[in-house]
Amino acid sequence: MDYLFTQAANGAVIGVIYALIAVGVTIIFSILKIVNFAHGDLYMLGGYCAYYVITLLGVPPVPALLVAMASVFTFGIVLERLLLTPLYSERTERKDEYGLIVTFGLAFFLRNMALIVFGPFPLRPPSFVPGILHLGNLILTNDRVFAGAAGLVLLGLLLYFMNGTIWGQALDAVSQSRDSAAIVGINPGRFNSLAFGVGAGLAGGAGALIAPMFSLAPDMGVSSNIQAYVIVILGGMGSVLGSILAGFFLGESEGLFTAFFPDPTRALSYTNAFGVLVLMIVLIFRPTGLFGRRHVRME
Amino acid sequence: MRWLHACVLAAAAAAGLAYAGHLNSYWMHVAIIAMFYAILTASWSLLAGYTGLFSLSHMAFASVGGYTSALLVLWYGIPIPLGMAAGIAMCCAVGGIIGWVCLRMSGPYLAIFTLAFSEIVRITFSTEDQVTAGMAGLHVPALLQSTSRLPYIYVAFGLLAVSLAIMAVMVHSRWGLFFRAIREDEQAAAACGVRVAHFRILAFAVASGFAGLAGGFYAHYIGVLTPSLGSLDLMAIVVVMTVLGGMESLPTAVGGAITVEVLQELLRAYGQWRLVLLGILLLLTMRFARNGLLTPIWQHLVRLGDVPTAPPATRDVGQEGSRV
Numbered sequence: 001m002d003y004l005f006t007q008a009a010n011g012a013v014i015g016v017i018y019a020l021i022a023v024g025v026t027i028i029f030s031i032l033k034i035v036n037f038a039h040g041d042l043y044m045l046g047g048y049c050a051y052y053v054i055t056l057l058g059v060p061p062v063p064a065l066l067v068a069m070a071s072v073f074t075f076g077i078v079l080e081r082l083l084l085t086p087l088y089s090e091r092t093e094r095k096d097e098y099g100l101i102v103t104f105g106l107a108f109f110l111r112n113m114a115l116i117v118f119g120p121f122p123l124r125p126p127s128f129v130p131g132i133l134h135l136g137n138l139i140l141t142n143d144r145v146f147a148g149a150a151g152l153v154l155l156g157l158l159l160y161f162m163n164g165t166i167w168g169q170a171l172d173a174v175s176q177s178r179d180s181a182a183i184v185g186i187n188p189g190r191f192n193s194l195a196f197g198v199g200a201g202l203a204g205g206a207g208a209l210i211a212p213m214f215s216l217a218p219d220m221g222v223s224s225n226i227q228a229y230v231i232v233i234l235g236g237m238g239s240v241l242g243s244i245l246a247g248f249f250l251g252e253s254e255g256l257f258t259a260f261f262p263d264p265t266r267a268l269s270y271t272n273a274f275g276v277l278v279l280m281i282v283l284i285f286r287p288t289g290l291f292g293r294r295h296v297r298m299e
Numbered sequence: 300m301r302w303l304h305a306c307v308l309a310a311a312a313a314a315g316l317a318y319a320g321h322l323n324s325y326w327m328h329v330a331i332i333a334m335f336y337a338i339l340t341a342s343w344s345l346l347a348g349y350t351g352l353f354s355l356s357h358m359a360f361a362s363v364g365g366y367t368s369a370l371l372v373l374w375y376g377i378p379i380p381l382g383m384a385a386g387i388a389m390c391c392a393v394g395g396i397i398g399w400v401c402l403r404m405s406g407p408y409l410a411i412f413t414l415a416f417s418e419i420v421r422i423t424f425s426t427e428d429q430v431t432a433g434m435a436g437l438h439v440p441a442l443l444q445s446t447s448r449l450p451y452i453y454v455a456f457g458l459l460a461v462s463l464a465i466m467a468v469m470v471h472s473r474w475g476l477f478f479r480a481i482r483e484d485e486q487a488a489a490a491c492g493v494r495v496a497h498f499r500i501l502a503f504a505v506a507s508g509f510a511g512l513a514g515g516f517y518a519h520y521i522g523v524l525t526p527s528l529g530s531l532d533l534m535a536i537v538v539v540m541t542v543l544g545g546m547e548s549l550p551t552a553v554g555g556a557i558t559v560e561v562l563q564e565l566l567r568a569y570g571q572w573r574l575v576l577l578g579i580l581l582l583l584t585m586r587f588a589r590n591g592l593l594t595p596i597w598q599h600l601v602r603l604g605d606v607p608t609a610p611p612a613t614r615d616v617g618q619e620g621s622r623v
Contacts, residue, residue, distance in 0.1 A: 012486050035411065083582060101581070102582060104355075105582050109582060115571055222531060272418065272422060279415045280489050
């Protein structure tokens with residue numbers, strides 16, 4: 001029973017991290033109308049960025065988290081300006097194919113670059129808050145509690161940004177109709193960059209938060225990328241709240257799946273497959289996702 | 300000369316075959332692997348370039364084909380060509396099912412779905428290690444009892460030629476037209492009477508079958524099969540090869556495969572940097588020469604062959620009217 005509670009608590013923390021990655025995919029999708037296949041690699045970059053800021057510059061972990069988010073945010077905007085501008089041109093044919101191949105190639109490039117620059121060996125930055133938390137029989141490391149709490153704060157800030165500020169409203173307007181947004185004086189180009197940057201920054205933050213729990217590896221982006229798609233499809237493309245809920249759901253169900261899978265030696269490797277199976281089933285029966293917004297779909 | 304481009308291709312292939320005997324063993328291996336990739340890129344261009352179905356499960360099908368053939372040969376001792384045929388049939392069937400299941404999906408949804416499928420295949424193959432030997436590698440009987448690699452070159456060349464011939468006949472027939480119509484606009488194609496569902500499933504089944512053929516050949520050539528044959532990195536290399544060459548026609552896709560494979564071997568000293576270079580090349584190609592680097596050359600060649608020897612005969616109005 002204790003094992004079950006521990007798994008549930010761990011699942012909730014992982015769920016928050018998943019949600020942070022997935023809302024980025026959703027925001028980028030609803031504004032730029034592309035699925036970012038390099039999202040997991042931005043998450044990986046965030047983790048490494050925090051690691052090097054901590055170990056080389058001696059910055060404490062919490063400011064390092066903010067530095068990592070800011071640098072991945074900037075990097076995201078640079079990438080968007082360099083590679084994704086043809087998406088907004090009328091002369092580009094088959095934009096979804098262009099977005100697909102470019103982000104897929106970007107992921108391949110970043111992953112192999114990371115393998116050279118950061119090396120293949122797992123790295124682990126120091127804890128945010130060292131120590132272990134005892135809650136009755138429930139034992140959690142402080143890192144997990146911190147990651148969960150910080151993730152929730154970030155998600156809350158994001159929800160406020162999207163719903164309560166004028167920039168968030170402008171993003172929503174661009175996602176509904178680029179032309180109408182331009183007519184009322186919103187510069188769609190600037191908000192494309194902003195959306196990609198915010199998505200990248202959140203992924204970077206997730207990477208920095210998860211780094212002390214699981215070690216960093218250059219290919220950590222691959223599986224988290226797929227988890228993010230599971231969540232985004234489950235929660236509906238373009239729905240931020242849907243992604244958050246689906247993130248929790250996936251984190252929890254993966255934790256419990258591992259706890260209940262009959263053959264413990266294979267449970268861990270099939271956990272990833274479980275999420276992917278959920279993804280395939282949802283795509284088959286309800287391609288717009290469970291909370292999909294009608295206007296946000298591929299053209 | 301109407302068929303100039305086909306003649307040039309045939310001449311290049313004949314020259315390559317004649318020269319193959321003079322290669323050393325190492326470059327023979329490179330040539331065989333290049334032809335293995337060429338089958339994969341050609342069939343992927345049939346799927347992604349012609350029909351517009353951007354599938355990321357192509358390497359997963361190659362590993363399904365490889366494992367099917369290898370396990371059947373190991374368990375039942377059937378002849379290897381029969382095993383490879385069974386692998387192809389298996390891939391056609393699974394590919395058809397995948398094509399049927401994702402009929403409603405387009406663009407990125409299809410890519411995500413096929414990515415998910417390929418991950419499931421890879422995870423299953425590496426976890427069920429009692430059956431597949433997992434990451435330790437399954438030892439597969441060799442296709443030919445020969446220590447030289449020359450016979451393998453002929454086999455690989457034969458397989459590539461047959462695959463290309465079948466695919467070329469397909470894309471130059473009405474079917475090819477239907478495929479491209481589906482890529483440009485599915486609804487418009489359906490409105491013109493193209494059976495969209497039928498041809499999407501067909502494209503998936505055929506392309507997967509060729510991937511299975513390539514996978515089966517690879518398994519019996521290398522002799523060791525691991526689940527990393529279906530990994531995302533190999534898929535990315537196939538995408539790079541196809542896009543660099545030009546994904547919208549078969550010869551350019553094949554040219555891309557051969558060029559990139561030779562390039563990879565020439566730059567072997569640079570190790571991991573080669574993959575970074577390929578990534579940069581892919582991004583630059585997509586950004587600035589989206590049709591592929593070999594496409595202009597190929598189109599020039601085709602146009603050269605099409606130069607009319609006599610000025611086009613003037614048609615009378617009566618004939619023109621009867622054509623409407």
